[in-house]
Amino acid sequence: MAQTITKGIKALIAEANKVVTTIPLEEAKALVDSDQHVLVDLRDIREIKRGGKIPGAFSCPRGMLEFWIDPESPYHKDIFNQDKTYVFYCASAWRSALSAQLAMEMGLAPVAHIEGGFTAWLKADGAIEEVT
Numbered sequence: 697m698a699q700t701i702t703k704g705i706k707a708l709i710a711e712a713n714k715v716v717t718t719i720p721l722e723e724a725k726a727l728v729d730s731d732q733h734v735l736v737d738l739r740d741i742r743e744i745k746r747g748g749k750i751p752g753a754f755s756c757p758r759g760m761l762e763f764w765i766d767p768e769s770p771y772h773k774d775i776f777n778q779d780k781t782y783v784f785y786c787a788s789a790w791r792s793a794l795s796a797q798l799a800m801e802m803g804l805a806p807v808a809h810i811e812g813g814f815t816a817w818l819k820a821d822g823a824i825e826e827v828t
Contacts (some may be wrong), residue, residue, distance in 0.1 A: 709790050712797035717808035719783060720821045724810045726821060728752060728784060736776060738795050739814065741827075748824040750785065750817060755807045755827075759790050765802055781806045789813040 719727070727733045728751050735753035737744060744755060754775055756764055762808045763771040776782070782804055784792040792809035810817065818824070 705790070709752050709793050711808065712793040715800065716747065716793055716796040717806070718789075718793075718811050719808050720811050721816055721822070723784065724785075724817070725820070725822055733781045733783050734778065734812055736784045737814075738784055738791050747814070748826045750814070751823050751825040753785075753825075758786070758795060761795055762798065762802065765799060765804055776804065777820070783808050783810060785810040785817070788815050818819050 727735065727826045735750050737749045737753040737755050738758045738761065739749075739755075740757060741755065749755065756773075760771065763769045764773040765776045766772060769779060782796075782799065784796045784799070784807070786792045786795075789809060789812050792813060796809045812819075
């Protein structure tokens with residue numbers, strides 16, 4: 697018997713975007729050198745190596761986010777234990793919307809994500825840092 701999916705990805709993303717702050721691209725560009733923000737790249741390392749990343753962004757694969765945020769987890773990363781604003785991004789702002797919502801539910805705050813993701817960042821001539 698086939699599965700019956702009762703809530704699709706479009707609905708999940710729409711729900712996330714209702715509660716997550718979305719930062720416009722031009723505003724996000726100004727955060728690159730901010731010591732009050734942590735830019736978090738949620739893309740897979742292969743995506744990052746292929747296209748680069750926003751300069752100074754911390755790479756956190758989407759599959760590890762919850763484990764790296766939770767201080768009780770053996771995989772916790774101290775970068776998620778700062779009094780800063782966490783700004784997530786992915787390729788198209790889908791994973792980042794869902795991730796920001798989840799991070800907020802876990803208690804991480806403040807949290808936002810970048811409008812349009814890395815694809816929009818590239819189109820807007822945002823700065824890129826190559827990763828090898």
